[in-house]
Amino acid sequence: MSFIRSYLWDTLEKILSTFDCLLCLFDEFVFFCNSCFMPELPEVETVKVFLEKNVINEKTKSVKIENENLRFVITTNVSQILSNSTITKILRRGKYLLFLYNNNFTLLVHLGMTGFFRIERKYEFRKHDHLIFNFKKKKLIFNDVRKFGFVKIFNAKEILNCSHLKNLGPEPLSSKFCYEYFKNNLNRKTNIKNLLMNQSFVAGLGNIYCSEILFRSNIKPIRPINLIKDYEITKIVDSVKKILLNSIKLGGTTIKNFVVSDEKIGYFKNELMVYGRDGMGCFKCKNKIVKITQSGRSTFFCSQCQK
């Protein structure tokens, strides 16, 4: 009996300590989760919310550059400019993050394919750490395995006119992205998937969401845009907004499940209807999902449901 009691107690203690440990690492788990997938608009928005909670009004004591060789070399003036300044606001534009500082400088951040942030009280080096922001009681670390991401410093006045931001199309969740805007921009010679992927047409959509949006709209990704009917424009605009909003919402809820249940799956993986499902049955008609290559990128669709 005492053996059983002791065994149960040990087990309970183990479970509790694991749970406690998981809770402590909650913020890190959030970004491991993100790092499993390419950051598109909803993921960048989730990162933005995380940063708002953790680094707003925190004075940056110093910035250490562990490795300056990202997509663009990190200039040494980044650490000089940001030391002893305070982040007052975090903004998102498309897939870009903007850190606004109280000294009229703005740090432009792109997560690339695998970039993510984590917060630590005591810094522990991990492979592919590139940048460490030292605050009074914590550290913000930028890690990027494939180095497609970058950080660049700009004067606040120049930032909106920089080459990365000046040609970006409207935010898909804004009222600017609507039927009229879509209709007035169909004078390009391309197909619907490439149009949605084009950041100058609409900012923030990536390869995964484009496949999903077109499945929801019942439109084949290779369709030339001059053959898109008016009612289909409405359908696409609607799908863009619904899918993005749903994904942002899920980003905030199922991560908790991820932590508690320790399932090593991304939060929107369960929601994917076509992406990565080639050879498998369509959820609507059971027909096999097809994978093709468009402009060097994989596209997934159902030839039965999408015309």
Next chain:
DNA sequence: AGGGCTACCTGTACGC
């Protein structure tokens, strides 16, 4: 002018 292609990068999966 603008559309299309490719390099960049590294971990992972797979075949031999």
Next chain:
DNA sequence: TGCGTACAGGTAGCCC
């Protein structure tokens, strides 16, 4: 087991 190769994708920059 171990090696080689293909693949994944966001963006800039080049080419046509």
